[in-house]
Amino acid sequence: MIPKRDKQAAGQxxxxxxxxxxxxxxxxxxxxxxxxxxxxxxxxIRARAYVTADPIRGEMMLRPDFTVPVVQAHMENGAEPARxxxxxxxxxxxDMGETRPENPRDSEYLQxxxxxxxxxxxxxxxxxxxxxxxLAPYGLSAETGDxxxxxDAVRGLPLTAPRRDALLHHIWRPGRFQRLxxxxxxxxxxRDFPDTGAxxxxxxxxxxxxxxxxxxxxxxxxxxxxxxxSERLAQLFALRAPxxxxxxxxxxxxxxxxxxxxxxxxxxxxxxxxxxxxxxxxQIVFEASHGRATMEYYDGFTFSFRAGHTGWPPVASGGRYxxxxxxxxxxxxxxxxxxxxxxxxxxxxxxx
Amino acid sequence: xxxxxxxxxxxxxxxxxxxxxxxxxxxxxxGSEREYAGRVEGADGVQLVLLSAGEIPRExxxxxxxxxxxxxxxxxxxxxxxxxxxxxVAPMGFGHADLILAVPDCWRDxxxxxxxxxxxxxxxxxxxxxxxxxxKYHRLVRAWLAGHEVADYQLVDxxxxxxxxxxxxxxxxxxxxTSSGATLRANNLKILGDEPILRSxxxxxxxxxxxxxxxxxxxxQLGLRA
Numbered sequence: 001m002i003p004k005r006d007k008q009a010a011g012q013x014x015x016x017x018x019x020x021x022x023x024x025x026x027x028x029x030x031x032x033x034x035x036x037x038x039x040x041x042x043x044x045i046r047a048r049a050y051v052t053a054d055p056i057r058g059e060m061m062l063r064p065d066f067t068v069p070v071v072q073a074h075m076e077n078g079a080e081p082a083r084x085x086x087x088x089x090x091x092x093x094x095d096m097g098e099t100r101p102e103n104p105r106d107s108e109y110l111q112x113x114x115x116x117x118x119x120x121x122x123x124x125x126x127x128x129x130x131x132x133x134x135l136a137p138y139g140l141s142a143e144t145g146d147x148x149x150x151x152d153a154v155r156g157l158p159l160t161a162p163r164r165d166a167l168l169h170h171i172w173r174p175g176r177f178q179r180l181x182x183x184x185x186x187x188x189x190x191r192d193f194p195d196t197g198a199x200x201x202x203x204x205x206x207x208x209x210x211x212x213x214x215x216x217x218x219x220x221x222x223x224x225x226x227x228x229x230s231e232r233l234a235q236l237f238a239l240r241a242p243x244x245x246x247x248x249x250x251x252x253x254x255x256x257x258x259x260x261x262x263x264x265x266x267x268x269x270x271x272x273x274x275x276x277x278x279x280x281x282x283q284i285v286f287e288a289s290h291g292r293a294t295m296e297y298y299d300g301f302t303f304s305f306r307a308g309h310t311g312w313p314p315v316a317s318g319g320r321y322x323x324x325x326x327x328x329x330x331x332x333x334x335x336x337x338x339x340x341x342x343x344x345x346x347x348x349x350x351x352x
Numbered sequence: 353x354x355x356x357x358x359x360x361x362x363x364x365x366x367x368x369x370x371x372x373x374x375x376x377x378x379x380x381x382x383g384s385e386r387e388y389a390g391r392v393e394g395a396d397g398v399q400l401v402l403l404s405a406g407e408i409p410r411e412x413x414x415x416x417x418x419x420x421x422x423x424x425x426x427x428x429x430x431x432x433x434x435x436x437x438x439x440x441v442a443p444m445g446f447g448h449a450d451l452i453l454a455v456p457d458c459w460r461d462x463x464x465x466x467x468x469x470x471x472x473x474x475x476x477x478x479x480x481x482x483x484x485x486x487x488k489y490h491r492l493v494r495a496w497l498a499g500h501e502v503a504d505y506q507l508v509d510x511x512x513x514x515x516x517x518x519x520x521x522x523x524x525x526x527x528x529x530t531s532s533g534a535t536l537r538a539n540n541l542k543i544l545g546d547e548p549i550l551r552s553x554x555x556x557x558x559x560x561x562x563x564x565x566x567x568x569x570x571x572x573q574l575g576l577r578a
Binding site for chain 2 (some may be wrong): 038039042043044046047064095097098099100101166169170173174175176179193194195196199200201202203204206208209211212213216
């Protein structure tokens with residue numbers, strides 16, 4: 001067991017490095033109002049967060065994540081561009097399935113983080129290079145992705161708007177996404193909606209149901225998506241290679257899928273900027289589906305740094321979350337990217 | 353000494369007594385109806401405890417009892433990592449109940465879980481909050497919906513009269529235990545999909561910590577293996 005003091009010390013070193021990179025330290029509350037977090041993350045976070053009740057402030061949650069409170073603080077009184085850093089505990093229940101794991105993961109652990117709010121297109125490379133530099137002594141493997149690439153690929157499919165929106169909505173849920181895609185690639189079986197004679201019950205009103213039935217009826221006449229498109233999508237989603245090879249492959253794929261052209265150019269420019277900061281792109285993996293397994297709020301560049309130990313979560317992870325600032329900004333929005341390092345794992349690697 | 357816990361009242365207690373009697377073990381309440389202690393005839397070294405069925409999983413996991421009769425639904429809902437501590441020794445063939453997801457019968461466009469996922473997404477966009485499912489089986493329902501990749505919903509706690517929450521506009525759907533479905537129909541709800549979230553029945557459950565020659569002998573007498 002690594003003493004907590006050593007984990008704190010590792011975190012403090014990371015925090016100083018973030019400060020030296022121009023960040024202002026920010027210290028969000030540990031007790032956060034539960035409602036906005038639950039609405040944002042859904043039941044996945046309720047299953048994993050400690051929810052408690054305050055007689056005056058209502059339902060509160062022990063901080064499950066720093067990004068949301070940092071974005072909220074920035075949206076209330078931040079100037080741009082802004083660089084923030086923080087160090088503190090996050091709390092996640094480890095609800096196991098049927099059997100208890102032999103080595104349960106910590107339910108409270110230290111995160112040292114860095115968040116950058118700016119319209120500068122070089123921000124992705126700046127943040128990645130900073131993390132890469134701080135983590136260089138530990139021999140981790142760097143993996144990256146880009147959710148914007150996948151979203152653009154889906155937007156470019158020859159689909160009706162309702163079909164496209166459904167796919168975009170479920171892109172983070174691979175099984176459901178795949179089932180939808182299969183359904184859209186086959187003729188729609190006829191379906192009727194027989195009256196049950198039951199009286200209306202509940203808040204969902206009849207107009208909402210009629211609107212959905214009309215949408216489903218319209219959809220019955222829609223021609224199937226030609227099979228070639230799900231093949232192309234499958235090829236894109238399965239792409240995983242060192243960055244230069246991945247970029248070459250993406251250029252190929254973009255010939256058949258012009259909708260991803262802009263995203264591919266953006267990815268190329270990002271790796272060029274990363275290379276300009278002294279990191280060889282050959283050593284970075286680009287995995288198209290990387291961001292699908294991460295937090296749903298990442299909608300652009302994503303990255304993680306992994307150690308070889310089995311069962312370890314990524315030592316560091318992060319990404320771009322422009323849409324989140326839109327949701328939390330009440331009308332304002334600002335491009336943002338950030339990431340966290342698990343200070344405890346750093347201390348553990350130093351002890352080995 | 354094996355400490356055996358059985359449900360303390362009602363049909364479940366009677367059927368449990370019958371199940372053991374058919375295997376040569378006569379269980380009975382000792383003394384008055386109000387007393388929660390019991391007597392065992394037909395086996396030595398067994399102490400009978402009468403407990404609320406809902407408390408039996410917890411007592412088993414805590415090691416205060418060694419063998420108990422409870423529902424598979426309760427074991428799975430109440431004990432995270434239950435299989436590390438407990439072993440289901442035998443399904444007992446009564447107390448059948450399914451944990452199901454039910455929606456208003458008037459939802460003519462909702463037949464499958466895919467329909468439900470799609471409706472939840474529309475509902476969230478239209479109302480600005482996630483579609484609410486009333487239940488007391490939070491862990492089971494959440495794990496099942498996560499496994500099927502349903503998003504855009506939230507669970508609201510309901511410890512009783514769950515079928516009424518839809519009419520009261522405090523939930524849009526419910527997840528609850530049903531045996532006949534009569535209460536659902538009376539509340540204009542219909543069961544979604546072909547497979548329930550969980551099929552539950554009364555089950556003989558043993559604590560893994562209590563496994564040993566004594567337990568093996570008792571189970572053998574009941575015609576069971578550990």
